[in-house]
Amino acid sequence: MYFNHPIFLVTILLLLIFVNISHDGGKDLRKWLPTLSIMSTLIILINPFLVSRGTTILFYFRGKQVTVEAFMYGITMALFIAIILVIFISFNIILNGNRFLYIFSKFLPRIALMIMMAIRFVPLMKRRLDEIGDVQRLRGMSMTVGSLKTRVRSGMLRIQILLTWSLEEAVHVSNSMKARGYGSEGKKSSYTPYYMEKRDWFWLFVLASLMVVCFYGGKLGYGQMIIYPELGPWQFFQFDWVVFFCMLILTSFPLITEGREKLRWK
Amino acid sequence: MEMINVNGLSFQYPESASYALDGVNLRLKQGEFVVVGGPSGCGKSTLLHLLKREIAPHGSPSGDISYFGKSLDEWEERVLMEEIGLVLQDPENQIIMDDVMQELVFGMENLGYSPIDMRLRLAEMVHTFSVEHLLNQKTTTLSGGQKQQLNLLSALLLKPKLLLLDEPTSQLDPVAAKDLLVMLERLSKELGITVIVVEHRLEELFDKADRIVFMQEGKIAYDGKSREVIHQVFKQQDTSFLPYIPAISQMYLEMEHSPTVNQIPLNVNEGKAWLASLPAMDQMIKKENGKSTENPKPIIELKDVYYQYEKSSSMVLSKLSLSLKKGDFYAVMGGNGSGKTTLLKTCLGLLKPQRGIVKRFGRKLTNKSVNRVHQNIAYLSQQPHTFFIQDSIEKEMLLITEQHEIQDSEQQIDSLLNTFGIEHLRNRHPYDCSGGEIQKAALACMLLTKPTILLMDEPTKGLDPISKIKLQSILRRLHSEGLTILMVTHDIEFTARIATKCAMIFDGKITAEAPPHSFFKGNYFYTTSINRVTQNSQFPEVLTLEEAVHSWQERELA
Incomplete structure (x- = not known):
């Protein structure tokens, strides 16, 4: 888990859901919604009863302590899984047959x-x-x-x-x-309608830089919250804000580009 | 210049006693448009496949095929791959990729062309045949005709000098088939590509082809220009090839006292010109023999039926009403995607309409009754082999008699096999039968339970003319024995010969319903070629060749 600060995770999840809706109006997402909600609820409910780490005790259940920390951990875990799933759905929509073939061939x-x-x-x-x-x-x-x-x-x-x-x-x-020559000797070439243009390289560079900032911040412990043994403070430090901002742009990049097109054609 | 020289070619499939090809000699000049015809199993497809080395069937060939004076084996693999293109029968099976663009470049990618080269060829091809609108579509969304066009284009992108086509239009509806043939004619005329088409549906091709080759039992039976071949076949009254000849040409040959080869009409225009040149005859108004006015009970009744596949899609059937009476031979015709098959499936109870009433044998259809009345209903789908679950036809029939507890099964099976003339196929695996054979076998199996109604989905699709005639006589017989038949079809000529009631489905409704005579006679396009020739001429308007000959003879006697 990289960022585990709930605010980070909630923001990422919301943005990704919007990204997903921008693909196909959330048609695929809706199919996954039941699975997603059941899974998240289960994780949030079960984790505190299985794990008794942490110092802030809420109550005892059959002689075992149920802690705020374990609850928090469950929530971050559930958010994390939800994020992965939503990314996967987007991946599926965007990387359809042709593009998949292009990348892996x-x-x-x-x-x-x-x-x-x-x-x-x-x-x-x-x-x-x-x-x-x-x-x-x-x-x-x-x-x-x-x-x-x-x-x-x-x-x-x-x-x-x-x-x-x-x-x-x-x-x-x-x-x-x-x-049509399949399996014939000689190298198979690839006709592809996809090109890296100048602006693609530019945006790739921008995204990569943002990524580096996020990684670096994460490595230093920004965007993360201490859960065990005791729940840390929710508060953001200065560099937290920087990392948060970078992450925000990074995840909402598809929304920004799509939105710009929408505005242009209004 | 001589392009292909097939010299004494014989071919035997492994474990087969007979020869699939037996001493075939064929010389092709560059730029020729050659059509090869013949009954199923005559070796025409084998010949075609042997010309394309990559897919040549396994077996023992003898004799020689040379390409531009050099034996096929001596040519470099890559050159032949590029210069000889191939399009097969089923459009579905030749498409490999998901996107039209990817599918088009598939061959070029395999042969390692550079992206610039590919782009150039693609641009040129797409522009020439104006298929820009297809380029960014998914292959699954294309119609059958568009798919076959795509297959043709992707073969063309390798710039072949020789194009081989194995029954390219057999799975297409008449309009799509015509489009494809026009495209072929263009290739031949404008680009000088040599084209060899193996095909059953020759009516259109006689007019376009430079040369017709008829094969029979592995040998070449006729070879020559369209008119010469027609003349020869007619002169010898060769029953195995007469059904291949266009009805218009046959009409000419039947009626003209001294036919000349060069005057044989091949299309409607020529036919009309010929008729106009004949001395006029007084119109004899033929009285339609008034059918009895008794009103039999409807077996299937649809009332104000609405159907759509998805909530957002358009209505396929809308306010459609139909009633199939006992003893009808009802043919529903209509364009692609007009809802013919949907209508059939609604009648069968496989699709449940959103609104409206479907009644069968006077009862409303429910889920239960669909499963119960299957004994009374036979359904011949477009893929008759999906019916078979056993590995031989006899076993299948035995299974059915067991299931339905039919008495004296042996005798029943024997008599049905005899009726259909498929006694020799008794122990054959269903998948080893030809299209016509498997259809007959499926029909024979279904009739074991003595159904009262038969529903058919495009029964003539992919059949050669001989099988079609056989099917026609079988259906006629079944109909006269009291079977009620409902079929959906594209085949105008077939319908005109056999149905007692025709209907057109358009815009989700049955728009016209009448006996074939009154149904077709008013139509301008949508009618038989014979009818188009005799329309507005000084001769009585007829639908089929038999009718034309009949009325002619009547007149001569009078």
Whole structure:
């Protein structure tokens, strides 16, 4: 855990949620919301009862002390996990197939391509499975009626049909790939519509500098709060503010760029 | 200049007793547009695949294929890869990447082109065929026709001199198919690319091709210019190739007393010109034989049905009403994405409409009843092989008789296999059958339970003309035996020959419903080619070739 000051974490989380909403209106985030809230609540509730470190005792539970520090620790942990999850959701939206391939094909060209294909074939398989389901349901092999055994059996049969069908089709896929030179000798080049422009380099430099400040501050203990053995003060020192400010810009960078575009087109 | 010289080529698949190709000789000049036709399993696809070395099938070939005077094996791998392009049948299976752009450059990336080179070619290609609007889309959002165009373009980006296409339009609707063929014609005419198309749907291609090759049982049966081949086939009354010939040309050959090869019409325009040159005949008003006015019970009834796939998407069906009466052969036609398949699935109870009533056998559909009445309903999907769960057709049929406790199963199975003429496929694995065969097998299996209604989704998609005729006679027979049939299709010619009621679906509604005669005769575009020729001519307006010949003979007798 790097920054563990609750104010830092809450700010980061809020900003990231806004960033996420700016991607797709929070559609993906909403799907994760139940998991996220249940997980956070569990961590906050369970941690103080399992860990009895800390000096400020709230009450005793079955002879064990329940402390403010452990509560605080649970909260920071929950915030931390929430942040990671939200970042991951953003990552998923932003780094879709193409960009993923672009980044990873530099080190792992073949594996990256395979992953790409696997991702592309998931919806295709889904469509095929639906089609099989329709046909089989109408011939009386239902997955919703009958004993568990027959249901499982008809489910397995569907998968079997799907596999036979897909293998059959895979021959054509590989033919088409071979016909266009896949697997031929020589180096594979990469056509990419992504370029680092001057302004990209500039902003990369700015972001990197901010990052360095944050790291340096963190290393010196700024942006952090002492939890164990005794809850430290909430108060910000001068350099805390500097680190906080850097962190603020760093996390809200996507919002700033997106917002600027929005304003420009108003 | 001679580009391809196939010399005495024979080919045998492993563990197969017969030859897939048997002494094929074929010479191709540069820039030719060649169409190869023939029944399924005649070896045309094998021939095509042998021309592309990377995907040449395993087996024992003999004979020689040379490319610009040098045997294929002597050429450098890379040169052949670039110079011979390939587009396959199913558009879905050839797309590998998620983005259109990535898909287009896939081949160039594999061959290690520099980014500048790729950009240049891409820009040029995209501009020439004006597909800018596709460039930033996801491949999954494209229609079938657009996908096939994409496949063609990505093959073209390697600048091939020879383009091989294996039934490129068989999975497309007529409009998309026409677009693709126009693109091919352009490639041939403007860029001088040599094109070899293996195809079943030849009606359009006869007009475009420089040369037609018909194959049968691994041998070349006919080879020549479109008109010459048509003439020869007709002269010999070769029943295995007559169905391939455009209806207009057949009409000419049937009716003209002294046909000349050069005058054979290949398209509607030429057909009209020919008809106009004939002496006029007095119109004989054919009386429609008035059908009995009895009103059979509706089997499937849809009333004011609304359906949309997602809350935010548009209505696919809106206030649609339809009633399928007992004994109907009902064909629903309509463009891509007009909701044909949705309609079918609603009738089947697979989709539950947001509003409206769906009744089957006079009862409202519920989840339970969908699962219960499957015995009465047969559904032939676009992928008939999804029906099969056993590894042979006979086992499948036995399983069904067991499930439904059908008496004297052996006898039933035998008679059905005989009716469909697939006795020889009895022990075949469903996946080893051709498109037409598997369709028949699936139909045979479904009929074991004696359904009262058959629903079909695009039954003629990907079928060769011979299989189509067979399907037609089977369906006619089933219909006359009392089966009620509902099909959705693109195939105008097929519908005109077989349906008793046609309907057009447009804007989520059934907009026109009539027997084929009155349905098609008023239409300007959306009708058979024979009808387009005879419309507004001094001859009686007819829909199909049989009808034309029939009315002609009647007149001669009169």
